[in-house]
Amino acid sequence: GDSVTQTEGLVTLTEGLPVMLNCTYQTAYSTFLFWYVQHLNEAPKLLLKSSTDNKRTEHQGFHATLHKSSSSFHLQKSSAQLSDSALYYCALSDRGNMGYKLTFGTGTSLLVDP
Template identity: 85%
Template sequence: GDSVTQTEGLVTLTEGLPVMLNCTYQTIYSNPFLFWYVQHLNESPRLLLKSFTDNKRTEHQGFHATLHKSSSSFHLQKSSAQLSDSALYYCALSGDTNAYKVIFGKGTHLHVLP
């Protein structure tokens, strides 16, 4: 079945350093949609960015990710971490245009230190 695997647990880094959160997936769909959701403390998850196109960089709020179908990856990156980036990040997958289900990874907790 479909699944999403991401860096589990806690990632701690110092403000100003680059961020990279790994996400790989398995799916039966040849054209999946990949998402990154962010959940700040005491809030609900919200969409950060999403992609459908192979090898095309998608950017939003300083974060970027590129869907690579050859390696089934959709890593989240940012050039310079900010304190406000501390949050829980979920990588998610949905099938093609007929798929209702969104499959989430277990989440990565990013903690940015001053």
């Protein structure tokens, strides 16, 4: 079945430094990847999505490029802000027998220090 791997459970860095959160996936079918961000006590919210190979997608200062050759969809930002501290989930959308569902990674907690 489908799977999503996020290798870092916790990433801690200083404000102003670049961010990179890793995401790799396995799927036998179509490829539509998402990044969701969840701030403390809030709902997960969509940050980025892509299905186009080798095309950079950007939103709110974050960017990611889907690379089907390496099955990766890493999340990056050039300069971290304190408000970026949150839980980040990479997810893969797949069509099951009927209807769509998301397969999530275990999530990466990003902690940005001043």
